[in-house]
Amino acid sequence: MRRTAYQHYIPPVNFGYVENDLYRCGQPNELNFPFMEKLGLRCIVWLAPEEPNQNVMNFVDDQDIQLHHLGVLEGGNASDPITEDMILEAFDLVLDKRNHPMAIMCNIGRHRTGTVVGCLRKLQRWNLASIFEEYRRFAGPKVRILNEQFIELFDTDLVRIPVDSPDWL
Numbered sequence: 001m002r003r004t005a006y007q008h009y010i011p012p013v014n015f016g017y018v019e020n021d022l023y024r025c026g027q028p029n030e031l032n033f034p035f036m037e038k039l040g041l042r043c044i045v046w047l048a049p050e051e052p053n054q055n056v057m058n059f060v061d062d063q064d065i066q067l068h069h070l071g072v073l074e075g076g077n078a079s080d081p082i083t084e085d086m087i088l089e090a091f092d093l094v095l096d097k098r099n100h101p102m103a104i105m106c107n108i109g110r111h112r113t114g115t116v117v118g119c120l121r122k123l124q125r126w127n128l129a130s131i132f133e134e135y136r137r138f139a140g141p142k143v144r145i146l147n148e149q150f151i152e153l154f155d156t157d158l159v160r161i162p163v164d165s166p167d168w169l
Contacts, residue, residue, distance in 0.1 A: 009035040014109030014138050019168040021100035024117055024138075026109030027052055033059050036103075043099035045090050047071040047082065047112035052105075068093055071112060081146050082115045084158070090116050091123075091159050097166055110139045111147055118151035123159055124169065128152060 012028035012035070027048070028036050036059070044060065046052055046069045052060070060067050070086050093099050094116075106112040114135045121131040131151060136143050161169065 009038060011035050012109070014113070016109075016138065018104070018117055018120070019166065021102065022094065022166075022168075023101070023103045024109055024113050025103060025105055026113075027056060027105060027107050028059070030055055037063060039101055039103070041065050041101050041103055043068065043093060043102040045070060045093050045102065045104045045116075047086065047090070047104065047106040047116065050107075066099070071106065081144070081150055082112050084154070086112075087116060087119050087154065088158060088160075091120070094120065095159075095162055095165055095169065097162075097164060100166070110142060111144055114138050115147045115150060118147070119154045119156075122151060122154055123156045 008031075010031050011025065012032040013026035015023065015025040015035075018024050023039060023041075041063065043066045046067055048071045050071075051057070051069065052067070057067075059065075070089050090104065094102065094104070104113050104116055118131050118135045121134065122128075128151075132148055135148060135151065139147075
């Protein structure tokens with residue numbers, strides 16, 4: 001029997017399909033790069049306060065992916081909740097179909113990524129119970145009530161909806 005070599009495709013931690021050409025995850029490592037390459041990403045929205053590691057930066061450069069680092073904090077710390085301005089800036093990128101396929105990322109893909117996706121679900125008119133179930137599924141035992149409260153109180157009227165918005169909106 002002849003064996004053929006095959007490539008393993010291993011998704012990053014907390015990887016998830018959000019919508020067509022929109023994904024979420026934590027920071028990928030070298031084992032995840034073949035999987036990430038298959039997604040054909042054009043854009044990554046990076047929400048963590050620190051830069052991605054050098055291996056990720058090399059991958060982004062090699063794949064000609066645009067990286068938008070929105071998580072930079074001035075005078076805050078990494079556990080501070082995401083801000084309304086960061087959410088709105090993320091939506092300017094997420095709702096622009098020219099940036100797709102796209103991934104929304106933070107270090108573990110839990111809190112900041114979950115808050116952005118939760119606010120997107122609110123924009124899509126999901127009910128809060130479903131939004132929180134999805135948030136908790138990715139956050140695991142480390143749910144942050146402040147993030148859920150932020151999602152609940154997020155004012156979707158602040159979001160600029162492009163004329164040519166994605167079909168899933």
